Amino acid sequence: xxxxxATIAENLPxxxxxxxxxxxxxxxxxxxxxxxxxTLNFAQIHHRSxxxxxxxxxxxxxxxxxxxxQLLVIFYLPNAIGMNISxxxxxxxxxxxxxxAFQAEIYRGGFASLPVGQIEAARATGMNALTTFVHIQxxxxxxxxxxxxxxxxxxxxxxxxxxxxxxxxxxxxxxxxVVAATHEPVAFYLxxxxxxxxxxxxxxxxxxxxxxxxxx
Amino acid sequence: MDMEQFLxxxxxxxxxxxxxxxxxxxxxxxxxxxxxxxxxxFGFLVYVFSTIRNRTTTLIYAAYRDNIRGIPLLVLLFLLxxxxxxxxxxxxxxxxxxxxxxxxxxxxxxxxxxAGFESIPVGQIEAARAMGMSKKxxxxxxxxxxxxxxxxxxxxxxxxxLIKESAVLSIITVPELTSTTGKIINLTFEYVQPYLAACxxxxxxxxxxxxxxxxxxxxxTNRTGKARLTAA
Numbered sequence: 098x099x100x101x102x103a104t105i106a107e108n109l110p111x112x113x114x115x116x117x118x119x120x121x122x123x124x125x126x127x128x129x130x131x132x133x134x135x136t137l138n139f140a141q142i143h144h145r146s147x148x149x150x151x152x153x154x155x156x157x158x159x160x161x162x163x164x165x166x167q168l169l170v171i172f173y174l175p176n177a178i179g180m181n182i183s184x185x186x187x188x189x190x191x192x193x194x195x196x197x198a199f200q201a202e203i204y205r206g207g208f209a210s211l212p213v214g215q216i217e218a219a220r221a222t223g224m225n226a227l228t229t230f231v232h233i234q235x236x237x238x239x240x241x242x243x244x245x246x247x248x249x250x251x252x253x254x255x256x257x258x259x260x261x262x263x264x265x266x267x268x269x270x271x272x273x274x275v276v277a278a279t280h281e282p283v284a285f286y287l288x289x290x291x292x293x294x295x296x297x298x299x300x301x302x303x304x305x306x307x308x309x310x311x312x313x
Numbered sequence: 314m315d316m317e318q319f320l321x322x323x324x325x326x327x328x329x330x331x332x333x334x335x336x337x338x339x340x341x342x343x344x345x346x347x348x349x350x351x352x353x354x355f356g357f358l359v360y361v362f363s364t365i366r367n368r369t370t371t372l373i374y375a376a377y378r379d380n381i382r383g384i385p386l387l388v389l390l391f392l393l394x395x396x397x398x399x400x401x402x403x404x405x406x407x408x409x410x411x412x413x414x415x416x417x418x419x420x421x422x423x424x425x426x427x428a429g430f431e432s433i434p435v436g437q438i439e440a441a442r443a444m445g446m447s448k449k450x451x452x453x454x455x456x457x458x459x460x461x462x463x464x465x466x467x468x469x470x471x472x473x474x475l476i477k478e479s480a481v482l483s484i485i486t487v488p489e490l491t492s493t494t495g496k497i498i499n500l501t502f503e504y505v506q507p508y509l510a511a512c513x514x515x516x517x518x519x520x521x522x523x524x525x526x527x528x529x530x531x532x533x534t535n536r537t538g539k540a541r542l543t544a545a
Binding site: 158161162163164165166169170173174251255256257258259261262269272273276282283286287289290293294297298 | 384385386388396476477480481484491508511516
């Protein structure tokens with residue numbers, strides 16, 4: 098038992114470095130994904146246009162196939178045609194592409210739920226389209242989509258465990274490496290699980306706190 | 314490489330490897346159906362457990378729900394497949410995968426049931442009781458039909474999430490669609506055709522489940538809709 102405690106103490110910093118990578122790539126992906134989602138939403142403004150159809154297809158493909166398959170495709174295809182992208186870049190790109198499809202749907206729902214009358218009223222009082230967007234639509238939409246966005250962040254963080262298959266040294270990978278070295282699967286997988294739970298609890302609590310802040 | 318050559322290659326590829334890919338797909342369908350049905354049932358038991366108003370059960374339920382929903386399915390599978398044998402529980406890859414899917418899905422389904430039951434106004438139940446309906450009748454005739462049409466859309470959603478999550482089972486060596494696709498790629502060094510097949514097959518499966526969900530929802534809302542009309 099004392100032996101196990103020593104092993105855990107010895108490997109914990111390594112796991113925590115992995116946890117930081119997990120948080121960093123998820124954060125990078127969620128921000129890049131938000132930009133992608135905005136682009137997808139702008140593409141869908143004119144309903145029957147080509148770019149709108151392309152955006153719908155993109156969203157449908159990325160929401161309809163498993164993340165793991167997307168990751169493997171994006172990891173192996175460029176290599177097959179002779180392009181070299183680092184595993185870390187592959188991981189962030191795939192996560193961003195994936196979450197942009199989900200976030201696009203979240204924002205679309207948020208914008209759609211604002212009454213048209215508000216935008217008409219803003220325009221009637223002399224605000225231009227940009228001012229209406231920044232001062233009327235954005236503040237309300239942020240508050241509306243925040244719960245869904247927190248949820249998406251948690252799902253993305255959990256999905257990031259899969260980038261261990263393309264050898265990015267995040268939390269799950271470090272866990273597997275430590276287990277391979279120490280032969281203590283029970284202790285270390287439980288610790289990995291506990292770290293994920295801790296991160297996600299902080300995320301969901303933080304999201305709820307932010308929601309309360311924005312309500313006032 | 315011209316188009317004709319590519320099509321010819323693709324057809325030749327599917328002629329030799331199609332049956333293997335399809336076998337992987339069948340396993341994906343099989344394990345997902347078992348997983349979905351299992352988590353619907355187990356999720357209901359978890360929901361029933363959560364309705365016991367007692368400090369300990371509430372605490373256990375909250376811990377189960379939050380912890381299971383807080384960890385990635387992959388980590389849950391590692392616990393079941395690599396850690397459990399150390400505690401004397403040896404599961405085959407298939408059983409570990411299925412158990413993982415059911416544990417994971419049930420935590421979400423329990424919440425779906427809870428939301429469904431709680432969204433029925435208390436007034437309706439009081440009214441039914443006041444009209445002289447027994448508790449059992451209220452449950453079967455008032456609560457259940459309305460709850461069913463309420464929980465179908467989120468349940469369909471969850472079933473689709475489980476199907477997509479099932480790709481993760483390939484990592485613990487369950488020979489399902491993603492796993493067979495990977496094996497074929499390793500043997501043939503072809504990337505486009507196997508992944509294309511995998512994506513299309515997942516997509517078809519997901520669309521089928523979505524279709525069944527829509528039909529079921531339509532069917533159930535029609536029934537409750539009619540009931541409402543005759544009552545009025």
